[in-house]
Amino acid sequence: MADFPLIARRLAWNRREFLRDAAGLTLASGLLPTGLLGRSGVSQRDRKVVVITFGGGARDQETFAPEGQENIPHLMKELIPQSAFFTQVVNRGILGHYVATASLATGVYETINNFASLPPENPTVFEYFRKDLKRPASDAWVVAPSNGFNRIGESSHRSYGMGHGARVILPKHLLTAASKGGADYEHLLRDNYETPFFAPEIAGNEFELEQLRGMLKLSVNEFKARALTLSSPDELSVYIVRQLMRQVAPSLLWITMHDIDVAHAGAFSLYIDGIRRTDRLCAELWSAIQSEPEYSGKTTLFILPDFGRDSDEDSAGNGFKHHRTGDAASRTTWMMALGPGIREGVVHDRALDSTDLVPTIGSIMGFSPSLVHGSPIRELL
Ligand SMILES: [Zn+2]
Numbered sequence: 001m002a003d004f005p006l007i008a009r010r011l012a013w014n015r016r017e018f019l020r021d022a023a024g025l026t027l028a029s030g031l032l033p034t035g036l037l038g039r040s041g042v043s044q045r046d047r048k049v050v051v052i053t054f055g056g057g058a059r060d061q062e063t064f065a066p067e068g069q070e071n072i073p074h075l076m077k078e079l080i081p082q083s084a085f086f087t088q089v090v091n092r093g094i095l096g097h098y099v100a101t102a103s104l105a106t107g108v109y110e111t112i113n114n115f116a117s118l119p120p121e122n123p124t125v126f127e128y129f130r131k132d133l134k135r136p137a138s139d140a141w142v143v144a145p146s147n148g149f150n151r152i153g154e155s156s157h158r159s160y161g162m163g164h165g166a167r168v169i170l171p172k173h174l175l176t177a178a179s180k181g182g183a184d185y186e187h188l189l190r191d192n193y194e195t196p197f198f199a200p201e202i203a204g205n206e207f208e209l210e211q212l213r214g215m216l217k218l219s220v221n222e223f224k225a226r227a228l229t230l231s232s233p234d235e236l237s238v239y240i241v242r243q244l245m246r247q248v249a250p251s252l253l254w255i256t257m258h259d260i261d262v263a264h265a266g267a268f269s270l271y272i273d274g275i276r277r278t279d280r281l282c283a284e285l286w287s288a289i290q291s292e293p294e295y296s297g298k299t300t301l302f303i304l305p306d307f308g309r310d311s312d313e314d315s316a317g318n319g320f321k322h323h324r325t326g327d328a329a330s331r332t333t334w335m336m337a338l339g340p341g342i343r344e345g346v347v348h349d350r351a352l353d354s355t356d357l358v359p360t361i362g363s364i365m366g367f368s369p370s371l372v373h374g375s376p377i378r379e380l381l
Helices: 004-023 073-082 097-106 125-133 171-179 183-189 210-214 220-228 233-247 259-265 268-291 354-365
Strands: 048-053 084-090 140-143 167-169 252-256 299-304 332-338 346-348
Touching: 004 073, 004 084, 004 332, 004 346, 048 097, 048 268, 048 354, 073 268, 073 332, 084 354, 097 125, 097 354, 125 140, 125 252, 125 354, 140 233, 171 183, 171 220, 171 233, 183 220, 183 233, 210 220, 220 233, 233 252, 233 268, 259 268, 268 299, 299 354
Parallel strands: 048 252, 048 299, 084 346, 140 167, 140 252
Antiparallel strands: 084 332, 299 332
């Protein structure tokens, strides 16, 4: 793939021009100090970080390109103007959702089987955070879409692992347990858009149903009634996240969206619905961060896809549906960062790596992810 850097740069350049035209972003200049975190007035101890993975990948044609912008009105008009936007975040790892999300969370390209219930092999951001800063289990949480993510909170690394990870909530698993899989909830319980028959046995550090009431202050009946009003698995996840923010207020919170991945089913309109919903849910979460006293003014929000989708142009590509070819379009994604100390309305097109996220979170919160392969993003610090 000799022309990969060139194609990636072209994708990033196009993205940058779309955003300069439509969202009024200015291009970062080498002379401009960008990150102002040290002067944000928020002590490292009090800082919180929320990470949202943006739904299983979408092409620019349906998002940042002029013809796609109508699908992401909240990102374009509300979030991007308040963010530092990185147009070229390259994922060099395996393009399966679980393994790619695990790689984002460890800062190392994981090679575990995407379709097995295995923990990441390298320490996760949650373990570095909790061990270095001596934080309790209640301070790091993951809310994830599928049973396949139940091991993502804690690695098998011998110096970390056992007892240092994040609590993991699988809202669909909770709903299945609460409803005994009742037909009323079928629209929320689809587990995986690529392998519909994949439903691993749940094991590991999962959130137990009886804690619904204790920690989230939700009765089973209330949860079931509310779920009936929700239109998708990601809506269910965001509902749980809101409850978690209000009742537990973890400092490190990771939310994996997945509705967009319905693209695999080949129905373009459902894929577009997924993008529009994810756009709205990201804005709802940013707004929740502003309105919750525990989060307001001290939270950095990162939004990034785990990876993209294949391009139409690639002769082996699959249009909007899949991410199987590993072409530049499916690997060259983006990231936005919002929060105190981040210079907003600035676009950066320097090439970053997906593994740069964890060391950046480490620098923001004051812990040392010593085994990561990426580097802190200097523009945010
Ligand atoms: Zn997928």
